[in-house]
Each structure stands twice: as C-alpha cells, then as structure tokens.
Amino acid sequence: MTPALELTDLRKSFGPAKIIQGVDLSVGKGERHAIIGPNGAGKSTLFNLISGRFMPSSGEVRLGGELISGKKPYQINRMGLSRSFQVSNIFTNMTVRENVRCGVLYSMGYGYSFWRNIGNLKEVSEKTAHILDEVGLLEKANLPAALLPYADQRTLEIAITIAGGADVILLDEPTAGMSHSETDRAVALIEKASKGKTLLIVEHDMGVVFNLADRISVLVYGEIIATGTPEEIRGDAKVREAYLGEEAEDAA
Numbered sequence: 001m002t003p004a005l006e007l008t009d010l011r012k013s014f015g016p017a018k019i020i021q022g023v024d025l026s027v028g029k030g031e032r033h034a035i036i037g038p039n040g041a042g043k044s045t046l047f048n049l050i051s052g053r054f055m056p057s058s059g060e061v062r063l064g065g066e067l068i069s070g071k072k073p074y075q076i077n078r079m080g081l082s083r084s085f086q087v088s089n090i091f092t093n094m095t096v097r098e099n100v101r102c103g104v105l106y107s108m109g110y111g112y113s114f115w116r117n118i119g120n121l122k123e124v125s126e127k128t129a130h131i132l133d134e135v136g137l138l139e140k141a142n143l144p145a146a147l148l149p150y151a152d153q154r155t156l157e158i159a160i161t162i163a164g165g166a167d168v169i170l171l172d173e174p175t176a177g178m179s180h181s182e183t184d185r186a187v188a189l190i191e192k193a194s195k196g197k198t199l200l201i202v203e204h205d206m207g208v209v210f211n212l213a214d215r216i217s218v219l220v221y222g223e224i225i226a227t228g229t230p231e232e233i234r235g236d237a238k239v240r241e242a243y244l245g246e247e248a249e250d251a252a
Ligand SMILES: Nc1ncnc2c1ncn2[C@@H]1O[C@H](COP(=O)(O)OP(=O)(O)OP(=O)(O)O)[C@@H](O)[C@H]1O
Pocket: 014, 017, 019, 037, 038, 039, 040, 041, 042, 043, 044, 045, 046
C-alpha cells in the first residue's frame, strides 16, 4: 500500500551545518507516528521540510505517493497535509468560532474570503459547530480567541488544523506548556480528532508519546537512529544510550 507520507534520503544544511542528514521514513495511512529526540536534533527542521516552509538540500518528500518537496506550503496544504499553527498564529481578534470557520472555509475551497457573507452558509456553520463540539470549545465559541486560557488556545490551534480537512496532520509539540490534566485532555482530543487520519507528532512529553503513538522514530543529530513500536523503542539499547534513559522508565 502507498504510504501516506514518505521521506527518502532527506537532507538539509544551513551553510556548512548539516542539520538533517539523510532521513528515510515511511508513515502508513492512519498511523500515529511520533518523532522524538534531544533538543536541537532537527525535529522542527524536519517538519519545516515536510510542510514546505524549507526547501530540502536534497532528497524527496511524498504525500500519498505524490512528490511534494519543492512545493509551497499552501500547495502542500491543498494536497492534504495540515500542520498545527503556533499559538501566536491564531487570529486573536476573532472569536473562537470564526477561527475554526476559517479553517473549514479553507478546506472547502473558499480560501480566506472574509468579504463573503459566510455566516449564511449552512454547511460551513454545521461543520464549524461539529468541530467546536468535538474539541470542547462550543461554550466558548463566541469569545475572542485572545481571551482564551493558554491551554484552550493550544486546543483551538489543534481544532483549526483539523478543520482544514487534511488527511495527514503534523502536530508540533501540542502539549507544550500544559499541566498534567490539560495534557490528558489534549491527548484525548488528539486521539478522537485524528481517527482515520495520519498523524505525525513531535512531542517532548514521553507519557504522551508512549500513549498516543503506534510507532516512534528517534532523531539524533539529524539522523533517525531507530523506528519501532513504543515497546521496541523502550527496549532499544541505542535509543536508551543516546536519548531516552530514565524518561522511558518514567513513561512505562
Ligand atoms: N533557519 C536556520 N538557519 C540556521 N540554522 C538553523 C535554522 N533552523 C534551525 N537551525 C539549526 O538546526 C538545528 C536543529 O534545530 P531544530 O529546531 O530543528 O531542532 P529541534 O529538534 O526541533 O529542537 P527542539 O527540541 O529544541 O525544538 C539547531 O542547531 C538550529 O540552530
């Protein structure tokens, strides 16, 4: 079967610094795959290469078999890959509902056409309400996004990513800065919202990673040193030596 996402000998250098050094990765349709690794390993750079923000120095990225490396982020988005925005990129002067509606409109091919009388489009309103309900933000739908507590802003960010309707979703540290209970809620939301979709997630919280992921890849100095199930990764001597150590014990 064609993988949902496939990286082949992907490389990225900034000047003389080789940051991504020949990454091969195949993520199956419907798989939840986590990328872990120490600070500075190149995880964000990898996401930037996949989502089109950075051009690879060499190598290929394929989405559902189609070559996407070299394309612009919006083109890649249109082809079915959505990446979570940073919190600072949500529209803070709009309401929570309007933020999600933007994602829904975009997925339906309207683009960001704010001048339309979009409130009247029944299908848009229904989809928006469904997503708000799914992520538990329906009661706060009419609040300006700026007034949401931090964890809710992160949740909104995930909701917008999902609202885009993409089949492949990249989440960059979705639980960063959250408390234990907020993290638990976020994991439940991600599990629910990513059903039937392919998920690639960068996350530092090993509890989240070992709970959520079907498979894990470990990135160290721009190279994947191991890929496997949570069990395989937990038991991998190379991984323990290079990175996990006691964190894996804690998450067990
Ligand atoms: N645009 C850039 N120009 C030069 N160097 C860069 C650029 N972007 C990233 N780097 C370097 O690439 C290396 C990897 O950074 P990256 O942010 O991808 O790591 P990371 O694994 O996501 O780290 P963290 O876990 O701390 O977020 C770092 O040494 C960083 O300084």
